Amino acid sequence: MNGKHITKLGFENRAIGLAQQAASVREQAGLGRTEILDELRTVQAAPERFAQGGVYAELAAELLTQRAALKSSANAALRETPLPYGVWGAELIDAGATEQMDVAMRLPVSRAGALMPDAHIGYGLPIGGVLATENAVIPYGVGVDIGCSMMLSVLPMPAGGLERDEARKLLLKHTRFGAGVGFEKRERMDHPVLDEKTWQDQGILKFLHAKAAEQIGTSGSGNHFVEFGELKVEGSELGLEPGEYLAVLSHSGSRGFGAQVAGHFTRLAEARHKRLDPAARKLAWLGLDTEEGQAYWQAMNLAGRYALANHDQIHARLSRALGERPLVQVSNSHNLAWKQEVGGQELIVHRKGATPAEAGRLGLIPGSMADPSFVVRGLGNPESLSSSSHGAGRQLGRKAAERSVSKDEMQGYLRERGVTLIGGGRDEAPQAYKRIEEVLARQTDLVEVVAEFTPRVVRMDTGNQDI
Structure with missing residues (x-):
């Protein structure tokens, strides 16, 4: 763990060294970088x-001192208590996600918010956080993978109409995964x-156009996927006859283009709020009445379309490889404002890992590589x-998933559910995720399920070999 990782979190001055010292102790205890950063x-x-004792006590005391100093200045900005x-x-x-949401609700520009049942800790706004602000947009309230989204295509083929080996070959030939790919x-x-x-309206967009063109039609790493599976339709919400259909489900985002846009405008926002409480540093905002705010809004929406x-x-x-045209397609973004x-x-509603669920709107809520995903209708x-x-x-x-989930346990989970996996690592094991059925059960007043998708052949990053 080096100073660069610590500084990116927003630590300043003496807190950087104290954070490095604590990180070193945690590394010696066997924790990895991601867990220490969390x-x-x-x-x-x-x-x-953390101020009363433990490895982080000295760091916590310094942060409290810095926070007190900021509160005494006119630029402290945060409300005393969250809305x-x-x-x-x-x-x-987890408590960390709730604490992050509390900080977000103390911002002077915040007006309303919500925390979804899949929430967990992230940069700035927690993943699963929804935040409404007045005349302001927060780059890290949208996230690094701007426009990260889902799409489902229902094909005019029976659920068992595609052999597993053929599905595997199609995914290997017609999809690409990974950084820079x-x-x-x-x-x-x-x-x-x-x-x-739009690409010609800003210098950064001009610069990134070539990268975007090179990566069009591809997916990133982590939890991005493309999979063939069975869609079970019981009602008429999708305009289809009840039955089981072959379907393609994908989770992808704006690739390196969106990530660089996020980094660029986050730096601009942080420069505008140098005296912001360190706890909220990654929630620095840009006013929509500023040139930078309008530039981010334009770039963000372009990344969403991309x-x-x-x-x-x-x-x-x-679809072309199968010689078919989709009967129905459903899509939604879940990292956007x-x-x-x-x-x-009129407010700016940031959804960082949250699905739009206006009344009647269709959306997609995925499970894991071996668990079902769902088409839902918003209740508004x-x-x-x-x-x-x-x-x-x-x-x-x-x-933590790599340490606690063995290769055999992951393979057994996939085998029990009849899933063939291409790529994918134990960091994305189904056991690393909450049970999707439990998550859905906590939001019956937000959405209703209209169809269920069961994965059969799944492709993710980390190479072309089955695990």
Whole structure:
């Protein structure tokens, strides 16, 4: 663990050295970088919990001292106490995520919020957090993978109409995964999003256009996936006859383009709020009445359209290879900000790992690589700002999953459920996630299930070999 990792979290001055010292002790205890960073975020969000003793006590004391100094200045900015907000499935949510949401609700620009049952700790706003602000947008309230989204294509084929080995070959041939990965130039498909004039409106967009063109139609690493499976339809919500259909489900985002946009505008926001309480440093905002705020809004929405374009191409390639046209497609973004009326006022609603769930709107809530995913219809609950969970949500960090879930346990879980996996590591094992059925049970007032998808052949990053 080096100073760069610590500084990125927003620690300053003496706190950097103290955080490094504590991190070194935790490394010696066997913890990995990701887990240590998660612990440091928790200390940063609520130092009073750690000030009485333990490895983080000295760091916590320094953070409390810094916070007191900031409160005495005119630039401290945060409210004394958080605004009230709704929480769904509180017993499923770790304390660190709640503490992060409390900090977000103390921002002077915050007006309303909600925490979904799949919530867990993240940078700035917790993953699973929904935050409404007035005339302000928070880059880390949207997240690094701007426009991260889901898409489902229902094909005019019976659920068992595609052999497992053929599905595996199609995914290997027509999908790409991983950082920096793209199709060969001769294999790339055109998409209108790459021809938008928006790319010429900002220097950073001009610079990143080539990267976006190289990576169009591909997926990142981590929990991104493309999978064939069975969609069970019982009602008429999708305009289909009841039955079981072959379907393709994908989870992907805006690739390196969106990540660089997020980093660039986060730095601009932090520069505008240098005296912001360290606990809220990653929640630095840009006013929509500023040039930087308008530039981020434009870039964010372009990244959202680009992310959906990636899905368009993934599904088009697979549908074309099968010689079929989808009967129905459903998609939604779950890392984006929207202008939305809340209590009669137009606010900016950030959903960082949350699905839009306006009344009647269809959306997708995935489980894990071997658990079902669901097509849902929003109920438009104003208490959640018309939002629902975006998935099952992690219950184990990546390093913790690698340590506690064995290869045999992961393979056994997949085998019991009849899932063939291409790529994917133990950091994404189903055991690392909350049970999707429990998460859905906590939000029956937010969405209702209209169809269930069961994965059969799944592709993720980490190579082309089955685990």
